[in-house]
Amino acid sequence: MSQKLSENQAFSNQIISWYRQNPRDLPWRNTHDPYKIWLSEIILQQTRVAQGMPYYYAFSENYPSVQDLAEAPESEVLRLWQGLGYYSRARNLHFCAKYIWFELKGKFPSTYDELIKLKGVGSYTAAAISSFAFGEVRAVVDGNVFRVLARYFGISTDIASGKGKTEFEALANQLISRDNPGEYNQAIMDFGSRMCVPKNPDCPNCPLKSSCFAFSKNMISDLPVKINKTKIKDRALNYLIIRCGNRWVWKQRSSGDIWTGLFDFPEIDHNPFSSQHPAQQYPKNYKHILSHQKLTATFSEVEIPEQEAQKLEEWCETQGYSLVEENHIEYLAKPKLIVNFLTDQGF
DNA sequence: AATTCGGGGGG
DNA sequence: CCCCCAGAATT
Structure with a gap:
């Protein structure tokens, strides 16, 4: 086994080890139902868990299955989404529910390649659903993963660029656990959202600090690099x-x-x-x-x-x-x- | 590659 | 005030 591979394995083992000692009990983690996992992932796009949680409960109760969502009027779906923002998520969610129920006869797409064809499902969400619901080895790259990998491996590529997206996805797919891809994906996102946070991360108590590039070089506040061009x-x-x-x-x-x-x-x-x-x-x-x-x-x-x-x-x-x-x-x-x-x- | 899509929380 | 959040579609 090459040294590179064993280093990667050490990283993912430590991430999963930390996760098992610090698990969050989130409702979409207690199921393999692809519909519920899809629902949670759409709600959580660019949205904090605490903000999305009440919407997840509301949608789960009003539409327990993809059939219930498919048969609902769009006006009702949008009303239930009210206040969460990025409303194309709700319209695409409803469109796909109708597609899955009426065109695919209720058979939920079960691979990354099929999932990413759905409206509103990009590389992150397709990786999340395929790994959580179906055990596919496909690494998620969200804001948390960008931050953890940029700091730990010392990568200064702009995470907002296409080059950065390609580079980080390639690295993430080298690191992901082959035996437990879903748990690894949950683990690295949880680690990023609770330990390796954007500002003032808790480095002294971090189990990965001894091998973290940014910590050893005192560059925690410099990574990741994100070039923001949006003007208001x-x-x-x-x-x-x-x-x-x-x-x-x-x-x-x-x-x-x-x-x-x-x-x-x-x-x-x-x-x-x-x-x-x-x-x-x-x-x-x-x-x-x-x-x-x-x-x-x-x-x-x-x-x-x-x-x-x-x-x-x-x-x-x-x-x-x-x-x-x-x-x-x-x-x-x-x-x-x-x-x-x-x-x-x-x- | 750049722009457009919401709303809320934290430093 | 700034940046960030389990991003994706469109131009």
């Missing part, structure tokens, strides 16, 4: 709430922009009503940070008399807007910004 743009949203009796005009957002499929309000420009009826603006501005946009929203309100209800209905029809009874608002999937506004109004 300011954006104004000036909403107009058009009310007619107890009905409000709602707009379902279309693709190609933020919050696809969710409901908010028309914006104040280009409406035939606010010029003829007094529109009242709410005093408070709402600031909301997305990953790439800094939103500032204002809300105005205009009341349309019942005599013009038919004209309003026709205008909504041409615009693709919906007149929604107040008691139905809670069932619409809405962005957090809108939920915040409604909460302030007592909804």
